[in-house]
Amino acid sequence: MPMLGQNQYGKAETRVVRMVRDGDVHHIKDLNVSVALSGDMADVHRHGDNTGVLPTDTMKNTVYAFAKERGIATAEHFGIELARHFVGSQETIRTARVRIEEYAWERIETGREARHSFVRAGQETRTAQVRYDGRDWEVLSGLRDLTVMNSTDSEFHGFVKDPYTTLPEARDRILATDVHARWRHGWSDAARPEPDWDAAYEGARADLLAAFAETYSLSLQQTLYAMGARVIERRPGIDEIRLSLPNKHHFLVDLAPFGLTNDNEVYFAADRPYGLIEATVLRDGAEARIPTD
Numbered sequence: 001m002p003m004l005g006q007n008q009y010g011k012a013e014t015r016v017v018r019m020v021r022d023g024d025v026h027h028i029k030d031l032n033v034s035v036a037l038s039g040d041m042a043d044v045h046r047h048g049d050n051t052g053v054l055p056t057d058t059m060k061n062t063v064y065a066f067a068k069e070r071g072i073a074t075a076e077h078f079g080i081e082l083a084r085h086f087v088g089s090q091e092t093i094r095t096a097r098v099r100i101e102e103y104a105w106e107r108i109e110t111g112r113e114a115r116h117s118f119v120r121a122g123q124e125t126r127t128a129q130v131r132y133d134g135r136d137w138e139v140l141s142g143l144r145d146l147t148v149m150n151s152t153d154s155e156f157h158g159f160v161k162d163p164y165t166t167l168p169e170a171r172d173r174i175l176a177t178d179v180h181a182r183w184r185h186g187w188s189d190a191a192r193p194e195p196d197w198d199a200a201y202e203g204a205r206a207d208l209l210a211a212f213a214e215t216y217s218l219s220l221q222q223t224l225y226a227m228g229a230r231v232i233e234r235r236p237g238i239d240e241i242r243l244s245l246p247n248k249h250h251f252l253v254d255l256a257p258f259g260l261t262n263d264n265e266v267y268f269a270a271d272r273p274y275g276l277i278e279a280t281v282l283r284d285g286a287e288a289r290i291p292t293d
């Protein structure tokens, strides 16, 4: 009979967001946790005997339940707690390997006190596109993957309900998105001096963040418009902005089966499918020229 070599099994990439609400100051831990367990697993491989197999689904649940019960002080300590639990509680498990990626969030500083608005640390890409037909210039600037989150001040209700609608109404949800934005500068005439492109970029980025943080949102569509409008109102050099905002859904994990309450603390961060909200915001009278696809 062929030998069974090294083997391990587990749940990969459990996306857990743990929110700690200290009054109206919120703290966030955002992890991607992968568990791999190994031990006496010959029977399941050879005979399909599951008596020593802790389901991978249980490993996922354990991550969520531990996030609630023990909190997440550091990725390392959370990994230690999980690994100790699996090796200590399961007869068949000899070794646990817990890999964790932690996504860093910074507070959005808007001048007002930043309490529940976050931006993922330095991962966005700045973009530029220049078109010239021998007479006129068209410059589009923008950014991609500016990931932001509000841990409160977001609702979504009152929407259409048809026979296929199951979405519950939300009075206090997480709103998170990766901002993809392109904006068109009014400058087109080489006889006029070029704008300060860096200052324009920094200004538009700051406006997008501030509008995201300061808008009490009844829908991502409303937040999108507020973000675009803030740029158009505050940056006279920009005539048009197009925003594409994926709705990065965060679902409250049902912890009731483990006798735990989830008071808006532990979320499953889903990566797909996602809502995709897109619109152009224009200066009054400006022509829409940024491509819509």
Ligand SMILES: O=c1[nH]c(=O)c2[nH]c(=O)[nH]c2[nH]1
Pocket (backbone or CB within 6 Å): 156, 167, 218, 219, 220, 221, 247, 275
């Ligand atoms: O802000 C939102 N806008 C929607 O159009 C929508 N649709 C949905 O399912 N969730 C949300 N959230």
